[in-house]
Amino acid sequence: MNKRDYYEILGVDRSASTDEIKRSYRKLALKYHPDRNQGDPASAEKFKEASEAYEILSDAGSRSRYDRFGHDGVRNAFGAGGFTWDQFTHGSDLEDILGSFFSSFFGGGGRSRADVRHRGRDLRIRYQLTLEEVLNGKSAEIQLTRLELCDECKGSGCRQGTEPQTCPQCNGMGQVRYSQGFLQINTTCERCGGEGKIIADPCVQCNGKGRVNRRCQVKFEIPKGVETGMTLRVTDEGEAGLRGGPRGDLHVSFEVEPHERFRREGADLICDETITFSQAALGDRINVQLLDGEEELDLPAGTQSHAMFHIRGRGLPTAPGEERRGDAHIRVMLRTPKKLNDNQAELFRKLAEEDGHQPKGEKGLLDKVKDFFDGN
Numbered sequence: 001m002n003k004r005d006y007y008e009i010l011g012v013d014r015s016a017s018t019d020e021i022k023r024s025y026r027k028l029a030l031k032y033h034p035d036r037n038q039g040d041p042a043s044a045e046k047f048k049e050a051s052e053a054y055e056i057l058s059d060a061g062s063r064s065r066y067d068r069f070g071h072d073g074v075r076n077a078f079g080a081g082g083f084t085w086d087q088f089t090h091g092s093d094l095e096d097i098l099g100s101f102f103s104s105f106f107g108g109g110g111r112s113r114a115d116v117r118h119r120g121r122d123l124r125i126r127y128q129l130t131l132e133e134v135l136n137g138k139s140a141e142i143q144l145t146r147l148e149l150c151d152e153c154k155g156s157g158c159r160q161g162t163e164p165q166t167c168p169q170c171n172g173m174g175q176v177r178y179s180q181g182f183l184q185i186n187t188t189c190e191r192c193g194g195e196g197k198i199i200a201d202p203c204v205q206c207n208g209k210g211r212v213n214r215r216c217q218v219k220f221e222i223p224k225g226v227e228t229g230m231t232l233r234v235t236d237e238g239e240a241g242l243r244g245g246p247r248g249d250l251h252v253s254f255e256v257e258p259h260e261r262f263r264r265e266g267a268d269l270i271c272d273e274t275i276t277f278s279q280a281a282l283g284d285r286i287n288v289q290l291l292d293g294e295e296e297l298d299l300p301a302g303t304q305s306h307a308m309f310h311i312r313g314r315g316l317p318t319a320p321g322e323e324r325r326g327d328a329h330i331r332v333m334l335r336t337p338k339k340l341n342d343n344q345a346e347l348f349r350k351l352a353e354e355d356g357h358q359p360k361g362e363k364g365l366l367d368k369v370k371d372f373f374d375g376n
Helices: 006-010 018-032 041-057 060-077 091-098 100-105 131-136 277-282 342-355 365-374
Strands: 123-129 138-149 175-180 183-188 211-222 231-234 250-256 263-265 268-275 284-290 293-299 308-311 328-334
Touching: 006 018, 006 041, 018 041, 041 060, 123 138, 211 231, 211 250, 268 284, 277 284, 277 328, 293 308, 293 328
Parallel strands: 123 250, 268 328
Antiparallel strands: 138 211, 175 183, 231 250, 263 268, 284 293, 308 328
């Protein structure tokens, strides 16, 4: 019987990269693993066939010989009876390919799991802050509810004076082994959940869980220059681990509140500043309010509305924790007075005459002469 082409088995081209070969094998291994297809010898055979192909193609030397001479080039890679599981030399890849379940399938489940410790769950929160806090950074303090070790049993889950007992179903191994054809399968013990121990006399405070919900106060430092969507990881501020396992982490996602005056563009700040017609025409020196104080700004004579002025280094930090800052951009807007006193109105009339304009609602010189003769 002719053997199938290894590339065909894995469903990859002959030019496939090592990563592509590994991804394809992972997909096939997940699909045809005997524990997912119990009682199906055809799936078990496909699983073994894919593993043989991966054994050859994942190694640069054996792959080169196979590319040149086909199956004859790798005939000596296996014994007379062909590929067997004890010839699978890529056990170090198994954890990465299929995780701890697959590693136990290849013999990793023989050790006791009575001392297994589970890491606590990570927590995630959203934190709002102002532009001023973005500029300066902040020492934050929040309150949250999380799982903490039980004070009564110190996390063991047992009533004081008692200890966990060895699981009678798996004899403390945390796993139960059974055979299926040529395979030996290790599965997690249902009685103890893989712990290898059971709690016969649980703690009354935590009901044997070893942890209780508790309101806690957490402090952390927010670096200057953060942006909306950025996340800060605060290590060891998540939930307490199970059975003395390490704590999880706290992930703080930031949301910067809108500012009444400034609009943010990266590290730059943009705002509007109103000026009068006289300031625009004659020029002036004005004080502009920035995020961290005032700054003098020189307006040249003849400044136009919507003109943009730039103040270097008065924006926000260019990156979290950085001292270098962006710029402040000031857009000047002409302010038209809504009400004029008599002196102001007269000045604007004279200005209109100088500009050759006739103010709305007033008659020009020819109209006034015409009115004089019509009235006589």
